[in-house]
Amino acid sequence: MRLFEQHLVVSDLEKSAAFYEGILRFTLGFDAGNIRFYWIDPSRRSMLGLWQRGKADSPFGPDPGEIIRQHLAFEVPAEQFEERVKELKNGGIEVVDFFGTPTEEGSVHPWVPAVSAYFSDPDGHVLELLSILPGPSRPDWEPMSGSEWRRRTAGE
Incomplete structure (x- = not known):
């Protein structure tokens, strides 16, 4: 599925x-x-x-009427990750890493492994660009910057 x-x-x-x-x-x-x-x-x-909000009739039930902030992650190919982050920033979008720090390289979730960068849409929904990285999952490693990931996995 x-x-x-x-x-x-x-x-x-x-x-x-x-x-x-x-x-x-x-x-x-x-x-x-x-x-x-x-x-x-x-x-x-x-x-x-x-x-x-407040105007959309739904066959799934009543109009939700309120905004409940949600999180969505959109996967992009790893070779496009940094370019897509730059496009967001050039469009005036604030992009942060897992720790909430402005970023251009994103942060790595070693348990996947994947690199991610976060930003918000006009209603504050938290959106994520995510790229799957090559190599094994490392569930015992904490999230880290993209540069730290490259340093730690160099030569593998």
Whole structure:
């Protein structure tokens, strides 16, 4: 199994659409007025739905009406990670590592292993760029900077 879609309630659909289309470059799949569906990847295997708070009727139940901040991680190929982080920063987006420190290299979760960088959308949903790294999982290592990871794994 894998996750196909996730939905977020947003306070301003137009502002959020500009963020997800312009900054993250997601492709609009369907505009249902107060709900928009985006393809996250070109293969159309992952989707994100944005719901206008207070206005989106749902076949899944009542309008959520409130924004509950959520966390989503989007995987990018490892060779594109640093470029994508720079694009976010060039777009005026604050990017931080696992420890909340501004970053360009991200932080590594050795138990996966993966490198990640975090940022927020216009409603404060915490978003993550994540790239799987080569090599074995190291569950006994704590999270660290990308440069520390490279230093510790050099020569393997």
